[in-house]
Amino acid sequence: MLYILKIKGTKIIPDFVQIRDENMTLIAYFRLSQAENGLKKNNLKNNSEKILNLLETIPFGKVFKLKE
Secondary structure, three states: EEEEEEEOOOOOOEEEEEEEOOOOOOEEEHHHHHHHHHHHOOOOOOHHHHHHHHHHOOOOEEEEEOOO
């Protein structure tokens, strides 16, 4: 199970994504605008379609569970 959090940036700081495992350990942290590259670099290619679809629909600041 993965926990996904979309973080709203400011004028200077861009929007970010955090992906955490079932123990809430951070396993990926990348810019929302570079989500595909971030997923590839963090070896999350097998879940990339699900994660990208989820990132388009979820609001900022909410934690969502993604069952693998």
